[in-house]
Amino acid sequence: MKRVMTFMAAVAITTSAVTIADEQRVVYPKGYQENFVEYLSLDRVQNPDQFIRLLANDVAMQGRDENGNFADGSVLVGEVYSVKKNSDGTVKMSTLNRRIKDKLLLVAVIEKQAEFGKMPASVxxxxxxxxxxxxxxxxVAAKNLDECRACHAPLTNSDFLFSGEHIPMK
Ligand code: HEC
Incomplete structure (x- = not known):
């Protein structure tokens, strides 16, 4: 019986991992390194040892409308990097007192499409x-996308974005 339970638990874990991956509707924006514009790079504001490069596609770079909203078809990429450390493990700061980016860890993407709004993937x-x-x-990096949604959802006054104002209005 114990062995059966262990087996069932293993199946449950596998299934939930698959669900997270399947739920991801946004596809990797292939070629973004060449085709997107880097509009901001900064020490991550909520992570003490990371750096982020922010890039936007042409639709997003056309700007926000009079209400501050981006057009459907907009895609923004956040390249999340680790940063250089001192030998004692603390974050190394440059002469500018900024972190120095090291390895690319994650490509975080946010994409606006009318159909995403009509059929939300989440509550x-x-x-x-x-x-x-x-x-x-x-x-695909198996992340719980509800964590992304939960942190961005309260930003109703800035089209759910943290850095949107760094792209000019139309
Ligand atoms: C705890 C809060 C939090 C979570 C969770 C979070 N983000 Fe963000 N996100 C931010 C902040 C803050 C910024 C501004 C840049 C920075 O400091 O990293 C940002 C910026 C972004 C941007 C650039 C556009 C913008 O809104 O400024 C993208 C794209 C993005 N996040 C995608 C994601 C994805 C994908 C996930 C889930 C894997 C995620 N985020 C999870 C807080 C969060």
């Missing part, structure tokens, strides 16, 4: 935006 709603998380090689 946590972020308008027409949905999220995707990828490893540096473009493969």
């Amino acid at each position: 946590i709603k972020t308008g027409n935006w949905d999220f995707g998380a990828f490893k540096p090689d473009g493969k």
Whole structure:
């Protein structure tokens, strides 16, 4: 009996991992390194030992409308990096007192499509935006996308984005 239970638990874990991956509707924006514009790079504000490069596609770079909202078809990428450390493990700061980016850890994507809004993938709603998380090689990184949604969802006054104002209005 115990062995059966262990087996069932293993199946349950496997199934939930698959569900997370299947739920991801945003696909890896292939070629973004060449085709997207880098609009901001900064020490991550909520992570003490990471750096982020923010890039946007052409639709997003056309700007926000008079209400501050981006058009459907907008895609933003956040390249999350580890940062250089001192020998004692503390974060190394540059002469500018900024972190120095090291290895690419995660490609975090947010994409706006009308159909994402019509059929939300989650009870946590972020308008027409949905999220995707990828490893540096473009493969899906098994992340709980509800964590992304939960942190971005309260930003109803800035189209669910943290850095949207760094892209000019139309
Ligand atoms: C705990 C809060 C939090 C969580 C969870 C979170 N983000 Fe964010 N996100 C931020 C903050 C803050 C920024 C601004 C840049 C920075 O400091 O990292 C940001 C920026 C972004 C951006 C650039 C556009 C913007 O809103 O400024 C993308 C794309 C993004 N996040 C995707 C994701 C994805 C994908 C996930 C889940 C894998 C995720 N985020 C989870 C807080 C969060």
